[in-house]
Amino acid sequence: MLELLTGSGLAAAAGMNAYIPLLAVGVANRFLPQVLNLPEGWQWLSNEWVLGIVAVLLVVEIVADKIPAVDTVNDVLQTIVRPTAGGLVFGSSSTASTVAVTDPAAFFASNQWVPIVIGAVIALAVHGTKMAVRPIANVATGGTAAPVISTFEDVGAVGMTVLAIVMPVLVIVGILLLVGVAVAIVRRGRRGSGAPLQQPPGPTTA
16 A cells, blocks of 8 residues: 555656656665665666756756746646656556565566556646646736746655655645645636626616
């Protein structure tokens, strides 16, 4: 159960920012094996070249995602990247030894593709929500909300990643909070669009 929560939290974080959970998993495995220890088949995630490339891509993502219009193009390009990252972090963490998970996930042992697919689906769902929410907020605020929402998403991805690795039991709470915030943004965006659902009748003339 904890393996599933760890993978789900990391995949959800990847749906917001593909590179934060990837970098966190690689760095933790390389420098903090007592916190997270990846199985042999996933050790490449902590390779110094992989970490360097992911770090550069993370910087590009952080900047691009905070520029109105560019963020929409970036989201389209990330439609493949984020689910892929979600599959990778779910697949690697589902059999990893973490500070909260000490036994391998025997449930996934014979079907290692299953957690990768699950992670990709979770990340795609979060990514789809992000793509739906961002244009609404941008239109309602003239684009000024882009850096604010992007920063919130980055912080959320970091927080979800930490919870997934250290306290996976709280991942469900984190996901519920993200859903609640997304719903609130959509409602506020619709109210701020300036288009009432029904125009009041105008004065009649004789």
